[in-house]
Amino acid sequence: MMHYPAPLQNVIEELKKLPGVGQRTAERLAFHLLNQPAAEVESLREALRALKERITLCRECCNFADVDGDGGSEGPGPRCAICRDPGRDRSVICVVSHPQELWKIEKSGGYQGLYHVLGGLISPLRDVHPEDLQIESLMRRLHRGSIREVILALDPTVEGEHTSLYLARQIKPLGVVITRIAQGVPIGRDLEFTDEATLSRALQGRVRVVL
């Protein structure tokens, strides 16, 4: 059997490194790109260049930020669009592990405060310790004194629970209100298909029905 020309094979190999992209998908994408005008492929290449060159971490909350983002009067480095937004409630910080979760919460439309992105979860097994995460920068923000509440919105997993507990212990002495997002049955799913741990948690967290 004859193999693909090297430049085509290379693109297939590169695409296969992406999550969820196997041999067949990589081939389909590579052939598609080969058939596109050069300007289209160039436009993808340019977007990828800008992605790595222009995205940095917000100096406040460690969310992704555009390097061109206004850094404000204090300190160096850009701030993300949320930290720059004068309309946000600056007395609440929602702590998430990754920017993806921050945007998920933004899409839900139910939150108007600020965020803090840890960059992961504490996990001794994977050699991730508190000092590897953006915990010190969170504590610095809290020490400034204007924060009234910290909402912990971490994964409902062993690592997430462990990290929440660690953070709660660190934050408690500051007298800031610490809350965490509710755990229970997901909306729109049959109870029948909900796992036992979730059901048990939903029962523990039951709330009074007020008529």
Next chain:
Amino acid sequence: MMHYPAPLQNVIEELKKLPGVGQRTAERLAFHLLNQPAAEVESLREALRALKERITLCRECCNFADVDGDGGSEGPGPRCAICRDPGRDRSVICVVSHPQELWKIEKSGGYQGLYHVLGGLISPLRDVHPEDLQIESLMRRLHRGSIREVILALDPTVEGEHTSLYLARQIKPLGVVITRIAQGVPIGRDLEFTDEATLSRALQGRVRVVL
């Protein structure tokens, strides 16, 4: 809701242009790329550059070819690895519509001859006419006289049948044997799930069982 920083949003928009990539997949891929080392993304960008700069059409069969491919002694332009391979049977040409199908046949391992890639199928509805396809170059190859058989391996669709008929009429005066790939029930699929047109064609094309 706050939107993604522009460089991230741009990559998502570019990825969404790819076949089979929707908003969620594009977001997942963009975040993945954002978390990769810059060298990884650069390596994808470089592969994409080479794809458009180094892949051209083989001057013989119109398959994709590396521009660095040896063009041989006659004529300008590179030849693909198949046309350059001295081990191939140079008396048979298999006609396909796109390079993807050529490689599919190569992977099947059942063919040792040469190919000719039309670049599409005749389709008056989509404004694709014989002169838009690589038919003239096919006829030039056949006129050179060393080809004994032309195998038509086009889609079993209205457009494929139409193109096969057109080609057969063009080639017939040259006295070359014209064949087409067998149509029938696909291997490994239950007869129950085979459509009627295919079954009817499979019955028409039945072959004698020799014991």
